[in-house]
Amino acid sequence: MLWALGLWLALFFAPLAAGRFTVYLLGVILVTGLLAMSLNLLVGHGGAYQFHHGAFYGVGAYTAALLITKTSLPAWVGLAAGPLAAAFAGLMIGSLCIRLNKLYFGMIQISLGSLLWILALRWYDLTNGDDGIHGIPLPEALSGSGSAFTFLLAVVGVCLLAMHRILESPFGTTLRAIRDNPQRCAAVGIHVRRHQLTAIVIATFFAGVAGVLFVVLEGSVFPDMLFWVLSLEIFIMCLLGGWFTFLGPMLGAAIIVLLRTVVGGFTEYWTLILGVVLILLIFFLPEGIMGAGHRLRLYRRRAAGPPSRGGDRAAG
């Protein structure tokens, strides 16, 4: 974890050392990575089939965008309200979803999330429909690209720290226990649904933070942020980085964003390549890069010393 902290601190100097485009790209990675990590909180650690996580990202972004452009409230209020609105949407949709398990949960979520998408797309007077909202005025302190990046990096750092604390807490342990065996958890007196719903609210809150940061980064919002394709794309990031690791989704997001930038430069068939990457991952690297690295270290340790008991987090 120390290297991650070092990397985070080093990134604060990026606006001084790197060009505008590099800084922008780093911003995209941080925002997408935060979104993927918030999804992983539910899927990797909570075992919930959160199929339409992008909807909450969109709710966060649209709430901020609408409050800033349509009301006279200070912009900071809009930015702060985004995550709260996302968490509220998470509470509403989540309490409908958790009545059922696994795939049913996922299907209901896609259905309800799509309602939000269709509202963003069709409520033309409010949301500008297909065109989205552009040129959202930001607070003075965030107007430069350098200061926006610093803000982004600081917020993402705080969120990661908070998520780490949550996952290491008794609550996080309970969540993983529920993922591995919900029946047994219920039998020992854990309120399974309440824990899951809490996890959904937490994860959708962070998705909302990512949505607000998108507004800070781009100054605009689009209905595509709530479309199901994005929700599955962030699944790919979690898969690529590693489901059962903490920072895996951030790594996955970085790779996908960079790959898209590089590949998009010389072919219009980026989704084809993404599809091939996804299928290769499913077949050959289902634990992701960090998951495979973790396993490799485990094997080495076993080969070197006496066999250890426990501590092995098997993927399942």
Next chain:
Amino acid sequence: MESSFSLAAFLGQFLVGLSRAMILFIVASGLSFILGVLRVPNVAHGSLYMIGAFAAHAIATALGNHPAGFWAAMVGAPLIVGGISLAAERLLFRHLYEREHLMLLLFTFGLALILGDLTKMTWGADYRSIVPPPFLQGSLDVLGTALPRYNLFLLLVGPAVAVALWLVSAKTRFGKIARAAAVDREMVGAIGIHVSWVFAWAFVLGCMLAGLGGALVSPTISVTLGMDHTIIIEAFLIVTIGGLGNIWGALVGSLLFGVTQSLGVLVLPQFAIVFPYLAVVLILTFKPTGLLRSVW
């Protein structure tokens, strides 16, 4: 505004909704069938629908828009889609059946991404449309309302597909084995049945329905890239409110979806598409497992 509530407008919109519902049903029933047997939401279903439409156009054009070309397209397009899905299933998908459902879903997403771009490579981004045979063109006059013949034709095809699919799943040996394999695949395997091939044919049958839906819709809309994206969401909603895996549920869901949308046009044109989604939310709030019994 008042004049749009006339009987003629109502009937016309109702028929549009019904025929739209038939297309939705054909696509959604395939999705539901795959869900019932393989327990996988096939995200590639929308792409296969789009390929069905493009393939139908290609076949009809190759035969010089002769009336027979239309029928060749209606048969050929689902077969092409079936071939693609069989290849994907045998080469890749079948190796994943033991894995988590999430992985199966992500695989079908990967397939959707690949098929979407392959369609773009093969057919490009132009708008296309095919012409139905002469006797399906024009409209019939019923109670002073002009009802397009092609929409009436769809009203015959939809129920025919429903009955055929019900017969396959309830009355044939294949259907019975498929339903048994969905419940306990190891037991079915133990009595000497190749479960893997049962899954393959179930998958191919479901995908062919997506292709058929695409072929049937091609005379009514312009065939273009991106038509895969909304149909899959609509099909997902329909199977969810109908009860996962239930064919009749898919029919009920499609009717509800198509008709609420088309009648919504009479009330609030701009928000017409929101009505079916609201209906879905209401249904799922009060009956989360869908209207009819899920096969799960």
